[in-house]
Amino acid sequence: MAENGTVVTEFILMGLQLWAELPMGLFFVFLVLYLITIGGNLGMIVVIQSDRRLQTSMYFFLSHLSFLDICYSSVIVPQLLETLGTDKMVITFERCTTQFFFFMLGASTECFLSAVMAYDLYVAVCNPLLYATAMTPQTCLGLVARAYGGAMVNSVIHTGCAFSISCCKSNHMDFFFCDLPPLLKLACSETRPRERVIYLLAFLVITTSVSVIFISYLFIIQAILKIRSAGGKAKTFSTCASHITAVALFFGTLIFIYLKGNTGKSLGEDKIASVFYTVVIPMLNPMIYSLRIKEGKEALKRVLNRMRVSQVG
Incomplete structure (x- = not known):
């Protein structure tokens, strides 16, 4: 990147200028949220790994989801806390590139993993008798490896395109971390060819994942409607509802940012x-x-009970 002929x-x-008068208040708010994030996701991983009854494909994927949430939140929030706590707003080009790469890696992997979890639910609900043979540990490991591999390719291309854009307007980024929309706002050279590649990849990652999720749930809904007992329907729907809620929140924000392009909305949004x-x-x-x-709730209770017993002993 170059700024008026010099290398940025x-x-x-x-x-965070709009909240400049409340830096310490925001610092403690984000710190508490971050600690809850780390504690909650680490707790999920510990509970899954410590209970043999949870050694199934669904919880295997959940543990990876928790790992991803820890990783890509940790790529962003410590930088945010540093800015709020020390008023240090400068980030080096190399650190910015690294932050963007690992953020894209985590977010892309979570897209693919959400699709894998939807497929896992489809097999569990629609083909329960074949579930054990279809979702073997080797199959689950292969699906997760493909999710990470596909995300790695996407992240490399995204980062290469984003940080090869000439930047001569300013090095003042109106954002709290290195993300694509504010980077494009700083560009002075022709960005449309790279933007096409970036948004095409974002479109492919998001729509491929959403398509797998949507098709899986079409079959799942058909299977649920065939269940005769109200209790059976409620139990199956309850298991799926958590995934639907998480997917709607995650993909809704990604679609808002990356599929609307670089126009028609402000950086404030x-x-x-x-x-x-x-x-x-x-x-x-x-x-x-x-x-x-x-x-999961029963496993958490068992882990907490074991901890109490060990402390008493």
Whole structure:
């Protein structure tokens, strides 16, 4: 990137200027949200790994979802806390590139993993007798590996396109982390060819994932309607409802930011949406899944009981 013929070596994050009068208040708010995110997702992983009854494909995918929420939230929030706590708004070009790469990697993997979890639910609901043979540990590991692999390719291309754009308007980024919309706002060269590649990839990742989820749920709904007992319908729907809720929150914000392109909305709208899916959604996911899945609640109670017994002993 170049600024008036010179190489840009750093960016100044200006996204929190509107709240400049409340830095410490915001610092503690985001710190608490971040600690809840880390604690909730780590707790989910610990509960799943410590209970043999949860060694199923669904909880295997859930543990990876929790891992992803920890990772891509940790890519963004510590930078945000540093800015609020020390008033240090400068981020180097290399750190900005790294942050963007790992953020895209985490978000893309979560897209693919959401689709994998929908497919897993489809097999569990529509083909329960074949579930054990269809979703073997090797199959689950292969699906997760493909999710990470596809996200890696997407992240490399996204990062290459985004950070090869000439930047000569300013190095003042009106955002609180290195994301695509504010980077494009700084561009002075022709960005349309790269934007086409970026938004085409975003379109493919999101629509492919959403299509798998949508088709899976069409079959799931058909299977639920065939269940005769009201209790059976309610139990099956309750298991699926947590995934539907998490998917709607996550993909809704991604579609708002990445599929609307670089026009027709302000960076202020992007900031609100970005805070939602980098801070709020990773915090809500373990609550959504653990509160709605009966086995998860029972496993948490067993783990807590074992902890109490060990402390007493």
